[in-house]
Amino acid sequence: MSAEKIALYGGTFNPPHLGHVRLLQAAESEIAFDRVFVVPDKRPVHKICEDLALDAERLEMCRLAFSGPRCTVSDMEIARPSDSYTVYTVRTLTEKYPQAELYLLMGSDMFLCFHKWYRWREIFERCTLCVASRQTADDLKALRGYAFSQLRVYVKDRAGEHLRFLAAEPLEISSTALRAALAAGADMSRYLPAGVERYIREKGLYGYKAQR
Template identity: 35%
Template sequence: MKKIGILGGTFNPPHIGHLWIAEEVRIRRQLDEIWFIPTWTPPHKETVILDASHRLKMLQLAVKGNPYFHVNALELEREGTSYTYDTVKELTVKYPEAVLHFIIGGDMVAYLPKWNRVDDLVNMIHFIGVSRPGYTLDTPYPVDRLEIHPLDVSSTFIRNRLEDGETVRYLLPDAVMNYIKENQIYGYREP
């Protein structure tokens, strides 16, 4: 049976923190692959700033070259609000031989009680909770806690720096940075 790690998010934009978490979890939990699943509209956020086609393309560029990383666009194809339960249900039907591990940060571990059908989810998948500065991994739900060295970077931080004309070099894969420049997104200005 293949052990698959799932990392969901808006990836607005995908950055080194996403890649770092995915690689650490893959190695330390001996997963065969990591599937990045970009959301159309997450239930816990008001809006997604950037069109899904740009986010998907940047994510594909970000994971290119890592044979263990793959992008799965099923939530984008489904459109609408993305509930983890619906995604996991679809994946378990399509890939019945896979053992699914859903990777979440400390912020989402704290939010688990508010997740749609979380009591059903914990019977379908294994949660891996990754430490994040300012958040605890304590929860009444079964979560495999994984302490990793934090990279204190976020998509919001990157977007704000881009809008302010500040450098984000080394925070994004070069291919993602080039895509942002070429498409003049996030209010990009040369620093």
């Protein structure tokens, strides 16, 4: 019997947008996950974010954005009393599912600073990193170069030891710009899952006020 495959998808998700959804879809198209854990950060260690939605709001938006019988939106990082580091979540999952193969999903921006993460080597030993990529020659060259220079991993085509590059088209707007546009009352429905966009409007998150 093959090992259970588990995906860990962490992030601020402030808010969860279609770029996040596409990354998970790209991973699921290549890897038959048995379980998917979507885990919002309690407080972003790598980012300064003054307009962070409440924990309960980000959890609910993630439930609206990500669905499926194998997908669980978890508060394991939000509920943690200490600072939120990915390595702690990785340890929790590997202790609970010791025979499983663990895959950590991330965008290329987070991958390119992965060597600065707390205890990144331990994460890399325990997980396979699944990194979103535009799949252009320049993009793959940059990702491969970083993997070799910082992580000492040689990547042939789109895969190396503990590392895979996914064909996932990123959202052509940053989360910061998305929140600013929402605060200005702009229609951002083309960037957001329908349920998330509706929730933001109804709750008035990020200072959203519909234009009259």
